[in-house]
Amino acid sequence: MASAVATDRRDLFDWSVAQFRVAAGQVDPDGFLPNELRRQKRALAYHNYSLPPLTMVAAFAKANGVDLREDHNGALRRLAERVMQGVENPEVFADKTGKGQSVGELKEHGKFTWLEPYCTLYRCSDETLKWKHSMQPLMNFRLGGDLTRLFDPQAAEKAKNG
Structure with missing residues (x-):
């Protein structure tokens, strides 16, 4: 998406939006991604991993006149809320997968960069x-x-001046 905007390539922009819509269409009504649930103990981490590109595409699209926030009945929001719930209580994902969640990598702040575009x-x-x-x-x-x-x-x- 960034390349599409930087090079003013509408074909690439439209392709990026289409890919977002494919991904959004995979979010179930409860905010889970069935393919990522198959990752068992890493399901939460992979759900979280899906959010940076999705939020960035949605942010770039919105800045360029295409609002994806409500696509597939608000799939991006449902997914993000499910991940935030899982970070607070990994049992949500353990209950869904039948496996305890590996959350070590979720202690890295860089894993949550998606919050910046999401909160805009x-x-x-x-x-x-x-x-x-x-x-x-x-x-x-x-x-x-x-x-x-x-x-x-x-x-x-x-932060710079603080």
Whole structure:
């Protein structure tokens, strides 16, 4: 999506939107991705891993006049809320998969860079914002580096001067 926007390629932009819609169509009514549930003890981690590209595509699309937030009955929001619930209580995923969840990698702040675009797409709760702010700056080289600077510049400036 970033390349499509940077090069002004509508064909690539449309392809990115179509790929988002394929992924969103896989989110079940409860916010789970059935293919990722098959990962058993890593299901929560893989659900979380799906969010950075999805939130970035949705953010780029919205900035360019295409609002994907309600696609497939709000699939992106359902998925993000399920992941946040799972981070707080991994038993949600353990109950669904029948396996305890491996959550070690979820202790890395960079695994939650998706919160920056997500909280610009949706109104995040005060609790979610507090969690996001506690991890800032949120950085991920795969998504272009410092997403806090891009999506939450006031927090980035505050951290720099704080």
